[in-house]
Amino acid sequence: MAEIDQAAVAQVATVARAARVASRRLALLSRADKDAALRALADALDAATDDIVRANGEDLERGSASGMPQGLLDRLALDSQRVADVAQALRDVAALPDPVGEVVRGSTLANGLQIRQVRVPMGVVGMVYEARPNVTVDAAGLGLKSGNAVILRGGSAAESTNRALVDVMRSGLEAQGLPADAITLLEGGRDSVRALLTARGLVDLIIPRGGAGLIQTVVTESTVPVIETGVGIVHVYVDKAADLDKALAITVNAKTHRPSVCNAAESLLVHEAVAADFLPKVLAELSGAGVVLHTDDASGAAADTAGVPHQAATEADYGTEYLALEMSVRVVPDLDAAMEHIRSYGSGHTEAIVTEDRAAARRFTSEVDAAAVMVNASTRFTDGGEFGFGAEIGISTQKLHARGPMALPELTTTKWIVEGDGQVRA
Structure with a gap:
């Protein structure tokens, strides 16, 4: 693999460190605060519908001129109804239970130690995806509710649309007194993507979403842990x-x-x-x-x-x-x-x-x-919304950590909390 441009490495490091700081703030938010923020972001998207559709029109015009297949143009397209749908998906996520802090299992041992396994955020999640603007909003919303900061790298075909969506959501976060860096759009060329995939220690998880070629590239080149969302034959x-x-x-x-x-x-x-x-x-x-x-x-x-x-x-x-x-x-x-x-x-x-x-x-x-x-x-x-998850960040076809439509619980990991009263091991 060719050496990655160091300017791209530095860019991703800066973005990831800012996202890490934001993630620590999100991890401590109450459910009420997160839900209020999600509803505010939904209202902001509704209010910006005309601007978003206008930006999407620029992408559609470029895509059509370049010969993009009709199926991909359909994935890319946002009209006022689709903007309303993605905004509603944020409200649906707000209505769901908060997975953070949920006790997965626990017990009291014979020596009196109380142990419990609880759900905690992943931290910083990178999304690499193609011309699907709805993924931009779904990933941001699910990340916020699960206490994670997200770094979004959408396909160049949706460049204008994604920029408009993320600008609206970052402004919405700031209006709620929350860090804008909880949602970041990573721009730049292929070296930026490769720098994201190899930002081990700065980014906790990569989730690819797209065609077979994109997924295979992410799986084979990433040094950051990956949840593989597979093709649908x-x-x-x-x-x-x-x-x-x-x-x-x-x-x-x-x-x-x-x-x-x-x-x-x-x-x-x-x-x-x-x-x-x-x-x-x-x-x-x-x-x-x-x-x-x-x-x-x-x-x-x-x-x-x-x-x-x-x-x-x-x-x-x-x-x-x-x-x-x-x-x-x-x-x-x-x-x-x-x-x-x-x-x-x-x-x-x-x-x-x-x-x-x-x-x-x-x-x-x-x-x-x-x-x-x-x-x-x-x-x-087979869809997170249809399954009652509010939205999905992808559909995993692998067997480790998550399988099928991934929503809030799949964006968490766990930690063990052990409480004692002076016990020592013999």
């Missing part, structure tokens, strides 16, 4: 015992509701016993919604029968996170074959089965290795 499996009306609604929703996000379905697996009845209907509806279909021989034949355009699926298609109106389709002989396909191509994010057979559902939930497993429900529900 997500499947819907329609079992032989499925209610086909439910299966149709779930499949279409999982693919088309918002195709540019990680919990959108990328692959459809259909049991051969229901393929003849189900495929013509679902392929026609998906195609009518603009979905490009990548089919195996059996599903391709069904598409031909229904007069639906399609392309022959390649091996690469089954392992692709499209993040767009595209979907691979395969007919499988049984549940075992469906689960084997998921084991081969899934990313451990979210998998869904549609079935009225409880035994099949139990096998699927027990044997499929993913952060979230759905039974008779759209994959689009």
Whole structure:
């Protein structure tokens, strides 16, 4: 790895030290103070909607001129309703229980020592992400509620939007008498990102959020501990015992509701016993919604029968996170074959089965290795907000510390507090 520019190293060190000072102040705040600050930030974002949307328009114009794909433009876009939504997410976080100080477990030992494990903030959390302005607000809000300072490094495609959002929130913090450095936007080129990833001792945790390339870069180059938020190669499996009306609604929703996000379905697996009845209907509806279909021989034949355009699926298609109106389709002989396909191509994010057979559902939930497993429900529900967390900082597909949608508890670590009365160890 090439040497990092020392000016970038110095910049990150300055930012991180200021964030550390801010984090110590946040760690001592009461829940009431944090909740009041979150509501004030939400009000400030609402009041600045026009400025934020105007800044976002600059990013969208640059993105469109550079040929940014439509799916990524959708992720980048903020209109007045989306600004209202991200502001509301802060209010939702304010309404949630404060994890800091929660006793995870404890006991009194035979020698009289009282021990308890309590949740405490991580400290300084770095976020590295792409063109998702909502992440800027969600990360800031969750960081504040969990007592952490956050250093945000969004993609250059959202540069104007992120700057506008962070300026509003930093001003909001100062108006509440809180340190603005609790929320910092790290600007600069690639060397700034690399300096953040290697700021071990200054930054406590890095969370990447974006495509496979970004995540892999962060995981391989970071010397700071990383929680890996993985890509979403997500499947819907329609079992032989499925209610086909439910299966149709779930499949279409999982693919088309918002195709540019990680919990959108990328692959459809259909049991051969229901393929003849189900495929013509679902392929026609998906195609009518603009979905490009990548089919195996059996599903391709069904598409031909229904007069639906399609392309022959390649091996690469089954392992692709499209993040767009595209979907691979395969007919499988049984549940075992469906689960084997998921084991081969899934990313451990979210998998869904549609079935009225409880035994099949139990096998699927027990044997499929993913952060979230759905039974008779759209994959689009794998989301911190939908799970009742208020917002999420990412969806972890790893198994250490956190897995699935990460919100407030996942932004804390623990410490042991031991209270005695003069005990010494023999």
